[in-house]
Amino acid sequence: MIDAWLDDFLVRAVLAGLMVAAVAGPLGAFVVWRRMAYFGDTISHSALLGVALGFLLGTNLNLMVTIVCVAIAVLLVILQRRQELASDTLLGILAHSALSLGIVAVTFIEGLRVDLMAYLFGDILAVGTSDLLAIAIGGGIALLLLVLLWRPLLALTVHEELARVEGVPVLAVRLGLMLLIALVIAAAMQVVGVLLITALMIIPAASARRFASTPEQMALLAGVIGMLAVIAGVWGSFQYDTPTGPTIVVAAMLGFILVHLLPARLLPQFGGR
Amino acid sequence: MSAPESDHSPLLDARDISLERGGKLILDRVSVQIPPAEVAVVIGPNGAGKTSLLRVLLGLWQPTRGQVKRRRGLRIGYMPQRLQIEPVLPLSVRRFLTLRQRAPRAELLAHLERVGVPHLLDKPVQSLSGGEMQRVLLARALLNRPNLLVLDEPAQGVDIVGQGEVFRLIDDIRRETGCGVLMVSHDLHLVMAGADAVICLNQHVCCTGRPEEVSRHPEYQRLFPTADVQGIGIYKHDHNHVHDLHGEVHDLDDNGTGGSHGCGHAHHHGQGRPKR
Numbered sequence: 001m002i003d004a005w006l007d008d009f010l011v012r013a014v015l016a017g018l019m020v021a022a023v024a025g026p027l028g029a030f031v032v033w034r035r036m037a038y039f040g041d042t043i044s045h046s047a048l049l050g051v052a053l054g055f056l057l058g059t060n061l062n063l064m065v066t067i068v069c070v071a072i073a074v075l076l077v078i079l080q081r082r083q084e085l086a087s088d089t090l091l092g093i094l095a096h097s098a099l100s101l102g103i104v105a106v107t108f109i110e111g112l113r114v115d116l117m118a119y120l121f122g123d124i125l126a127v128g129t130s131d132l133l134a135i136a137i138g139g140g141i142a143l144l145l146l147v148l149l150w151r152p153l154l155a156l157t158v159h160e161e162l163a164r165v166e167g168v169p170v171l172a173v174r175l176g177l178m179l180l181i182a183l184v185i186a187a188a189m190q191v192v193g194v195l196l197i198t199a200l201m202i203i204p205a206a207s208a209r210r211f212a213s214t215p216e217q218m219a220l221l222a223g224v225i226g227m228l229a230v231i232a233g234v235w236g237s238f239q240y241d242t243p244t245g246p247t248i249v250v251a252a253m254l255g256f257i258l259v260h261l262l263p264a265r266l267l268p269q270f271g272g273r
Numbered sequence: 274m275s276a277p278e279s280d281h282s283p284l285l286d287a288r289d290i291s292l293e294r295g296g297k298l299i300l301d302r303v304s305v306q307i308p309p310a311e312v313a314v315v316i317g318p319n320g321a322g323k324t325s326l327l328r329v330l331l332g333l334w335q336p337t338r339g340q341v342k343r344r345r346g347l348r349i350g351y352m353p354q355r356l357q358i359e360p361v362l363p364l365s366v367r368r369f370l371t372l373r374q375r376a377p378r379a380e381l382l383a384h385l386e387r388v389g390v391p392h393l394l395d396k397p398v399q400s401l402s403g404g405e406m407q408r409v410l411l412a413r414a415l416l417n418r419p420n421l422l423v424l425d426e427p428a429q430g431v432d433i434v435g436q437g438e439v440f441r442l443i444d445d446i447r448r449e450t451g452c453g454v455l456m457v458s459h460d461l462h463l464v465m466a467g468a469d470a471v472i473c474l475n476q477h478v479c480c481t482g483r484p485e486e487v488s489r490h491p492e493y494q495r496l497f498p499t500a501d502v503q504g505i506g507i508y509k510h511d512h513n514h515v516h517d518l519h520g521e522v523h524d525l526d527d528n529g530t531g532g533s534h535g536c537g538h539a540h541h542h543g544q545g546r547p548k549r
Contacts, residue, residue, distance in 0.1 A: 033362045155372045158358060165331050165351040166373045166417070212363045213397075 009125055014234050016127040016135050017248065020188045021200060021226030023139045026146055026219035027184050028201030028226070029208070030177065033157050033215075037202050038088060039076070042095035043178075044185045044197040046072040048102025051119055051189075055109050062134045062186045069182030072098060077174070099194070122193035122245030124234070135187045142183040149176045154215055191230075192245040200226060203252040207259045229255055283308050284347055284421045284453045285330055290339035292325055299325045301477040302339070307421065309344075312447060312454040312467055317474035318496055323457045324354070326474060327425055330455070350419030350452075352410045354426045358398050366393045366401070370413050384412040388442060404435040408442075415446065422446070424456045440467055 031040050050068030054061040072094065079090055106114050118126065127135075146153075152173045155163040164170050188197045204226035205218065212218035232255075233248025240247075285307040292300040299322045307313050307330075317323050328334040330341055331351060358364060370381050378394075385391045388408040393401065401409060407427060414422055427443065428436035444467045447454050456468075471487040473479040479492040487493050 033359055035359070151372070157362065158364070158369065158372060159353060159356055161328075161331075161333055162351060162353055162356075163373070164333055165349055165423075168373070206361070209361055209363065213365070214363055214368060218363055 009127075010234070010238070012127045012129070012132055013124045013244065014231065016132055017124055017191050017230035017234060018227050019135050019139045020184070020191045021204070021230045022223045023142045023146070023184050024188055024197075024200045025204045025208070025222030025224070025226035027142070027180060028203075028205035029215070029219040029222050030153060030157065031181075031198070031201050032205045032209075037198055038091045038095075039073075040181060040185075040198040040201060042076065042091045042098070043069050043073050043181055044189075044194050045095045046098035046102065047185050047189055047194045047197075048119055049098055049105065050102075050186075051114075052102055052105035052109065055106070055114070060134075062138060065186040065189060066138070066179075066182045069185050070178055073178035073182060074175070077178070102194075118193070119189065120193045120195050121243055122189070122191050122196065124191045124244045124248075127190055131190060135190070138183050138187040142180050142187070145176060145180050145183070149173055149180070153177060192248055196245055196249050199249045199252065200229075203249070203256050204229060207252075207256045210259050210264075225255060226252065281308065282344055284344050285455070286342040286344075287330060288339055288342075290326070290329055290336045290341065292322070292329060292334065293337045294325075298476065300329070300336070303474070303478055304339075305330070305472060305478070307453055307455050308470075309420065309453050310447070310451045311469040312444070312456065313470045313472060314468040315455070315457045315472045315474050316459060317479075319459060321475045323459070323474055324425060327423065327455075327457050331423060347421060348417055348419045350414030350417050350422045352407075352414045352422070352424045352427060354429055356406060356410060360399050364398050366396055366398055366409055369398050369409065370416060374416070376416060381412075381416075384415050385409070387415070387446070388412045389438075403429070404431040404439070407431055407435075407439055411439075411442065411446075415450075418450075419452055421453045421455060424454065426457055426459070428458075443467070 031037055047065045047069055049072075050065035051061055053059075053068060054064035057064070076090070076094060079085075079094075080087055085093075103116065106116060106119075115123070117123075152163070152168045153176075155166070155168050156170060156173055160170060184201070185194075185197050188200055192200050205222040207225050208218045208221035211221055229252035230248055232251035234244060236242065236251060237244040237247035283306040285305070287303065287305045290300055290303045290305075291298070303322075303326060305313075305315075305326070315323050315326060325334070329336050331349065332341070332343075358369075366385075367378070367381060370376070370384075382391055382394060385394055385408075388411050390405055390408045390412075393405060393409060398406070398409070407429075411424075411427075414424075422443070424443065428439050431439055443454060443456070446452070466484065468484050470481065471484050472481045473487055473490070473493050473496065475496055479496065480487055480490040482490070
């Protein structure tokens, strides 16, 4: 029966979107707290390079995207340490070079007609059962990693040196975060595309801030808000015949505006500890 | 666990530390020993490498040459210079205190009580003033029951009255717990009176010794020509202005235009302005 149900492309689309949003939201909270929005953009733009490599080598695309994203992230961290260029300059160079390189590489592949738009803006309606499985595995690993790393990651976010003095293995935790971001990007690529992945991370998290009084609340709410945006976006794109990925982001943006227009007293406040 | 060799072995023993960063020599063969249950203060002008030395002693940075030995079983409570938490991160003082290790509410309250701010437990950290934040940071450093308390400019961003209180608090805590204290400061008068040993740093160690000895040392007087030698006291503070013959107030750091403001007492004290 589930099989029959999964035959519906709309059901698969919504399921894929929900799974991605459930991880992207909580991770997005960290991206917002650590001011990594541009960093996330840079990594996700390099995902296209992973797609091209995957086609060339004939390997699993999701795996290749994850590997390339981690590699670019580590490269970025090493380059940032040298501090010859300002961080935003470095990110700008890498983001756009990786994107352009990816597009050039994809078009070079012979005998293959790749729908570039699907990778740039997502193609959630084309999600197949095997894609769904890949998203579930990648997202599941990412969520597990996030739960395991939660406390040290939070300590690191508040004050890195203090965390180090208190014995947090900073390097390992940061590498873990890179892997986490790469996994989510690989999973989200099909849903919103490489250009819009960061939006799915930071917009729900930024909306969740207004309701939350603990880090955990903010992360969980970001997941929930992202899932609502996915449902609204898929519905909207079906209703108005618009591209699904951008419609999901528009839905998230409308939610963000709504949350920030409402006076504080109308918002439910979760009692904090 | 075996007992340390002797109770008087130093908590930290740094020998001939040199540090280069970006091709620049920041520390030049610095040797420092931190004995237990004493207050050691590192002073020096801006850019002297005080914070760098602290980072090396804490193990955050690897020295280019030389090594730092830690006594076995050393527990460091570290209070960083300043801590700014993004407003977008919802974090209460309670959560901040328990980021690394969980602790029952009563214990957290006891520590906050010790530093004089028990009412802050459930407040968002972003709502704290500079002085309140310093106290919370101190409480957090104490949670780990440290035998060495490391403080980087502990009175930054605290007003002049609060500064005296922070130093007195640190002194009290040292007496109660018997922990060693290593402190970095560029404010001489405030810290010298409470110090057992002063290390005057300017890339290399200029001079070390008891506060009175250091303050009479020619190297020290060359580094801090304006320091008045007699005026060592916890509540002594520095003026950054001078009164001219007409009794008008001039700031030391402006170019003689200070007389133009009307009110004779519209001046502020050197470290006395809160940061935010």
